[in-house]
Amino acid sequence: MSQHMTPDEFREYGRQVVDWVADYMEGVEKLPVRSQVAPGDVRAALPAHPPERGEGFGGVLADLDRIIVPGLTHWQHPGFFAYYPSNASGPAILGDLLSSGLGVQGMLWATSPACTELETVVVDWLAELLGLPDHFRTDNVGGGVIQDSASSASLLAILAALRRTGDAAEQGLTGRHTLYVSTETHSSLAKSARIAGIGADNVRVVGVDPATLGMDPERLDRMLAEDIAAGATPVLVCATVGTTSTAAVDPVRAIGEICRRHGVWLHVDAAYAGVAAVCPELRGLNDGVAEYADSYATNPHKWLLTNFDCTVMWVADRAPLTGALAIHPEYLRNAATSSGAVVDYRDWQVSLGRRFRALKLWAVLRWYGAEGLRDHIHKGLEQAARLTAWITDDPDFELHEPQTLGLVCFRPLWAGGDEDAATMRLMEALNDSGALYLTHTRVAGRVVLRMALGGVRTEAEHVRAAWEAIRAEHARTVVGETAVVTGRSDLIT
């Protein structure tokens, strides 16, 4: 017979796992942020073959400590400043546990009405909290939906936009279709263009204002006019609110006016920065969204305390999205769908099946309330402001401006030689230390370090300690640099 875990065993092991996670929360600060293992180490520590006989849950917990944890880069560590924060909060973790425990699958309204309706409610709540327009609401012509990632949201925006330009979904793509991004747009747009059959070569890259790194609307306008004259079909323009590289903000309103004039879909990728609009004073970030955006995506799983995966995507009109994706095989037909009175989220996403992700966002919005969410954003902003001031005051470092929201980009200054290589060495040394974890990017061809604030466990003291470590490592390295200024540029890969 199958040895299912009984409810009582679940209670017992469940408490052990809850305690394990609580211990992890308490102890993560003592672990090296970036994993120190080499390729293959974790695999080599695991058995080559699956077990023939079942075992208890204790072995999993033991191997978690022994093999898995040393192989992790700890995104919840207070010294994690890499990429963007990926907030995991208590209420989100428990909301996700409820989702796993219920084990329902919300592909159709009919397969669990509450899975769909709670989602429509929480995405409408979030639209209200962010000051997004009423037509984005699910009880209006548009609607919101939880996706796994902003990448998927971009792909879906492209598919909806293609739907509006013609019958590609039925007939397949014919002729040249073009997408518009800037040099700073997230790589998922190019990936989505590949996936959708548009092709990476038809992703038109618009230049940016060198001062702001925001897309240059005039160049966009010219490029659109030229491409249309040359017979291409422009599909979508992606404007970004908070780029991945430097949190730059595109001029959405100006871009939107151009999109409107040329009849092109405007997608706004606000993956990182969008959630900051829970603070009313930051809603200027979204200027132009209400008037011009056909679709908009932001990630509560970055800075809004909701575990990955939780991207919320809204469309101003849901018809082209569902028109691009809806297929109705017999085995999924049901009275509720036929009535037209319900939302079937399978028609809003790539996959058919879907988890009950609304529970974790619901738990977060209730636990924190609007007030707590604003407090969390403010805390990240304050830490960024403090760090920015230290950098500005330090003659050995140069701040990248404009500094935006919780991301601080800066360059250590060197006496000469291969400055980029020296900066990369500095970063690697810091990351190797285990005390903090930074990533880099390039601005105008030069390596710049990125430090993203906003982690759940990151307090002022951690930012201070990180800055001291950066300064100390820089000072230490400057002494040695003269001998090796041209070495190891291979680190910049």
Add this chain to the structure above:
Amino acid sequence: MSQHMTPDEFREYGRQVVDWVADYMEGVEKLPVRSQVAPGDVRAALPAHPPERGEGFGGVLADLDRIIVPGLTHWQHPGFFAYYPSNASGPAILGDLLSSGLGVQGMLWATSPACTELETVVVDWLAELLGLPDHFRTDNVGGGVIQDSASSASLLAILAALRRTGDAAEQGLTGRHTLYVSTETHSSLAKSARIAGIGADNVRVVGVDPATLGMDPERLDRMLAEDIAAGATPVLVCATVGTTSTAAVDPVRAIGEICRRHGVWLHVDAAYAGVAAVCPELRGLNDGVAEYADSYATNPHKWLLTNFDCTVMWVADRAPLTGALAIHPEYLRNAATSSGAVVDYRDWQVSLGRRFRALKLWAVLRWYGAEGLRDHIHKGLEQAARLTAWITDDPDFELHEPQTLGLVCFRPLWAGGDEDAATMRLMEALNDSGALYLTHTRVAGRVVLRMALGGVRTEAEHVRAAWEAIRAEHARTVVGETAVVTGRSDLIT
């Protein structure tokens, strides 16, 4: 200040949630399987606006009982026989909880090496458990990866196949590309064809053998030859092992030989049935896979005790897949990726970000062992065999043959009139009762009921009770049918 849940609060609320889930496991049997709410009921019971101030976690648990649970269709109910089972097991739930608690993001090897390496190990373990070929292994030229769903796996197979036929990812699709499915293939193939820009019109539907509902290889061969002669580029043939409608099995070997001859990618969608190959006596299901399949997908989240979402997809050669998807922006560059010594799973999927899903599959494989997994499959097969015998012996019902694995399809017989409408009314009455939940399909134009065994909590007594309920409702309905035989055909939507 932000009111984060402290580790001690997490311990306290975590126990409450674990107990809530254990209580749910114990009590789910007493709830109506299919939700009885009407469209809008759940939404109307929830506040119109998000809370301004945060609250404890108690409100979430209270509203879960009061509002959410009545709005759920209980996929883990022992009387859930609809669609296919979506097994949620204790070890999988706890594996998922660990994933949420760790909150790491495995887009790159470097962003948490163990997240990638544990995944390569467990998918290789699963390949071994299912008797899949060595070249599918991640330590070989192919490799396995966890996707959210078989839909995504199909899309990715198409993208890899397109890569092999040319430079569509760069240049965009030009010319006519065609896909090959049968009348019984899952709708996600048509959806993926729309997404990939191939177009639904270019999905070529091959007829099936009316006896087995398996794809007719000769017709496939002719269609391919004709399309090639007409200048189309055939991209991919999808063979299914266990169709969604009736669990029919396509002749993979014969199809594979034809694919090889025409140089077309063979994707095997074994979403439901593939995991049954943990039982060596069922490996005949995969005959031809080792020799011919370029990609293969099966869902541990259906019948293999691992919570949704967990589809495992393997490719015989990973180069076309990663070639279709890899993009390397500066902010994701790192020494490990550049070394070529690691797997970066972002290049194996649509999205950039990814959860640590390997933990739940690892927990399941260790808890059950190969033995426990086989026992679980055997139990579903035995229940299906018993139900099949009852149907065969009952003159009021007709079994759909061949009956395959844990799915039993059958038709109640009627004295005349609109038989399909009568069958749908019977199903709706049963589903309205709350005691069990069935779905339907059509075979050769006629409505057939589907009863899928294999639920975690479904015991012999539940199958017996369901069968008695079906018989009783049929007997009751037959009496009333003469008056209404032509009514309510709208139920077949």
